[in-house]
Amino acid sequence: MNININTDENLAPIGIFDSGVGGLTVAREIIRQLPNESIVYFGDTARVPYGSKSKGTIIKYSRQIVRFLQTRKVKAIVIACNTASALALDELQNEFELPIIGVVKSGAKTAVANTYTKRIGVIGTEGTIHSQIYTKVIHEYDAEAVVIGRPCPLFVPLVEEGWLHDTVTDEVARRYLSEFDDKNIDSLILGCTHYPLLRSTIKKIMGERVNLINPAYETALNLRELLSANNLTSPLETIADSRMHKFYVSDTPEKFQAFGNSIDLPFYIEKVEQINIEAF
């Protein structure tokens, strides 16, 4: 038991951010696993997508978002976007005092813990895959693991078009995933927050022998450890009132709200506020 609780800080919310709506799949997992915590979510819908943009631009955007989240008095930050985790996490950790984690480390850790063949596939945006971040982090856990990456740039627009179960999506997925033919992988990291929504299509192609890894689950576990290590866990013994959760976006709220309320969150998103992220 931690007896050193500073209640104000412990009651502060957790900041979560993503380039858009995809990070809500991570927020959902955090709310499920840490039901006593409240969250402040920011989706950069005016500048989405991040996947095809440069490291410098992603760092700049992420820095603005952290500054904004600081004005909401968050106690810790989760980068729910794989691209921003890949390209900006180190920089942000150096620049800011507050604890920040990303989804990449969590995904890498889970993959290493679950692979038998030590051959791991990763799919993600161009930014994430070309950064080779998953390879680097996986090698910190297991230097012998072989990591095979493949960018899948059409997956995000296909999800946003709503073609989740569709012959076009099947064909695009078959083409992208043929990268892994004869590569003998037994684990495939879904290295973009949109991809879990294509899980059934990907599963059908990869087959039963390949384990699909969604970094969101492990990210929520890592967040719990981080809060505990920093004496930041919420002292609440009841479930946080869902009206405590706050949602912000950089473009108009309507689309974000509609998507958020379509993905089985444990509550209804009533209010989404638009802010001018460039001012931060």
Add this chain to the structure above:
Amino acid sequence: MNININTDENLAPIGIFDSGVGGLTVAREIIRQLPNESIVYFGDTARVPYGSKSKGTIIKYSRQIVRFLQTRKVKAIVIACNTASALALDELQNEFELPIIGVVKSGAKTAVANTYTKRIGVIGTEGTIHSQIYTKVIHEYDAEAVVIGRPCPLFVPLVEEGWLHDTVTDEVARRYLSEFDDKNIDSLILGCTHYPLLRSTIKKIMGERVNLINPAYETALNLRELLSANNLTSPLETIADSRMHKFYVSDTPEKFQAFGNSIDLPFYIEKVEQINIEAF
């Protein structure tokens, strides 16, 4: 002959902007038709795409770009992006003194001049189609014309993936363009600067009887009229030195330069400069 030439202003460049690289197809047409003019091109590659974003955001971004182009002392501005032409042209014309034209009016005018059935199709981004701007402008030229619009959100990512001649692109195009089955259109406006790169796919599906209209050609003609009406035509009698053309982007220059040099411009893009557009 215009005898009232203020040489400094007449020698000034033409500003052209787009959300990214697509507007280079418009720049190409302007350089072909107005070879004595020099251009300053801006591609908002850090915030691309515009097609799915709100009117307020597009106006804000376009305003920043016009302010930037003013620092380059342009004498007129062409909005090469259909979405920005649809959502921001009126606002910008009200706010700024210098002459500004967009691609939408040019596309609409050509369609009206060429249709026999008075039934015109338009394809474009969600922003362009939902704004109904083409319908409004076409009705200014011909109140009886029937305009049928269809958003094609996957076309831009397919072009950017390079799948220009591909069975997946064929299938996506067939699905989107089935909107026009039995609609008896004889003209189809390619209402997004990326779409002319899919011309052969679209032609194959629409058939010989439907005229595909690329607004870029007419835009260059309209620009010539605009310059002439404002006494802004270049006094040069020789072709502008291509080193006079300037290219700016908001993200890193490499991808932009590679694309620009792949689309048959009448010169080689040697230098692309990155600027901080949010500062304007």
